[in-house]
Amino acid sequence: MNRIDNDLLSVQEARILVENAREAQKILASFPQEKLDKIVGRMAEAVHKYAKELAIMSQEETGFGKWQDKFVKNVFASEFLYKKIRDMKVVGIIREDKENKTMDIGVPVGVIAALPPSTNPASTTIYKALIAIKSGNAIVFSPHPKAKKTIAKVLDILIRAAEESGLPNGAIGYLRTLAVDGTVALMNHKDTSLILITGVPKMVRAAYTSGKPTIYGGPGNGPAFIERSADIKKAVADIILSRTFDNGIVSASEQSIVAEDCIADEVRQELRKNGAYFMSGQESVQLSKFFSRPDDSLNPGIVGKSALELARLSGLCVPEDTLVLISEQKYVSSTNPYSREKLCPVLAFYVEKDWMNACEKCIELLINEGKGHTLVIHSKNESVIREFALKKPVSRVLVNTPASLGGIGATTNLFPALTLGSGAAGGGFTSDNVTPMNLINIRKVGYSVRKLEDITNGVQAEEVAETSGTRCSTNQRSIESTNDLKELLEKLLEQLK
Secondary structure, three states: OOHHHHHHHHHHHHHHHHHHHHHHHHHHOOOOHHHHHHHHHHHHHHHHOOHHHHHHHHHHHHOOOOHHHHHHHHHHHHHHHHHHHOOOOOOEEEEEEOOOOEEEEEEEOOEEEEEOOOOOHHHHHHHHHHHHHHOOOEEEEOOOHHHHHHHHHHHHHHHHHHHHOOOOOOOEEEOOOOOHHHHHHHHHOOOEEEEEEEOOHHHHHHHHHOOOOEEEEOOOOEEEEEOOOOOHHHHHHHHHHHHHHHHHOOOOOEEEEEEEHHHHHHHHHHHHHOOEEEEOHHHHHHHHOOOEOOOOOEOOOOOOOOHHHHHHHHOOOOOOOOOEEEEEOOOOOOOOHHHOOOOOOEEEEEEEOOHHHHHHHHHHHHHHOOOOOEEEEEOOOHHHHHHHHHHOOOOEEEEOOOHHHHHOOOOOOOOOOOOEOOOHHHOOOOOOEOOHHHHEEEEEEEOOOOOHHHHHHHHHHHHHHHHHHHHHHHHHHHHHHHHHHHHHHHHHHHHHO
């Protein structure tokens, strides 16, 4: 089959999938929350049984990360997430204020086009499918080409369990003939209501061009600031744990460390104790040559590789217990690969004289890339923490926690999510950890509580008061003007004498 035939088939398949999803969603929209919850429960239970198998399959197919950590994410996306959303009221009457006589009604948006990433293919697909059905929406996936077998396996499990529980046929679907044209057709279809993209930057422009609302979980470039009051041992342990989790491919993960000068040596020492290798200037340049492809996009050959694999790839000689590679840097620029997102266990290391300068460095890094995403601060000084929270151009400020786990809501009480919105700053329309509530419209209901006369009578009373006040004021000004004129005449008469 030639490429043109493949493109045409993919476009045709996308159209059919969306049309089927539209019809299925009409039925789905009539389901009460209890019926949706039963289906979602069966989906979560079914896919949880395959969590380990899917983790191994994902790692083998993509070559990214560690299956053990992907297993954790698959459990997180099925069991942990399900427990969080199980009792959520998302469709139908979701809030009622009897005192003020208002109601909120959750209404599904319709058909969602979903693009999961190759870095977290199983867990993100599970998560998107569960929150879509929980909120009464149909969802059609365009699998990432590098993870198409894993994503197809996940969806086959979910579809079978869901349809056995009463989900209308076609409410969950996916493209089997993969092509860019098919994905674009999926997003542009007149019956597609919302686009949900995680970690597929090449398709973002096409999503925005479609004119459809787009929720985008974009690249992160989160700095980790270690302030002088921090528990340095814990801070370093958290950063190493986070940066090595699934070999650094979670978008919320730390990309650089910013330390105050007065504790920098202690931080370096603790990092070395925990398996960090500080590269020389020459070694940093040597490794950086592998970061990008000629078109300046990230080289997939380094994504999700361990520190030892990266060292071997670039010809560096490092100790066998090395977990993270660190490059000391001074400046931030768009041409410096250490100032950008690195989907592997590599960190930049910056030293600043105080927290105010560190604050500016963090802002520089975020503006360079990852604006709107995530930042982590390690500190016991609440006023400094609050200053960071108030001023940073991010959607998540994480405090004293591993960023890759805190950002997705595993070690924090943020909503458990694998699509982390970057808000307007990052090119999306929500800054939330995306929940089922982001996939509905809210219909407002308001009962009559006052008459027009109640408002107009009040306005008329105010006008009367203002008019009276104006008259008094005018009379006062008239008296004052007369007195001024009298004084002026008296002065003139004095001069004439």
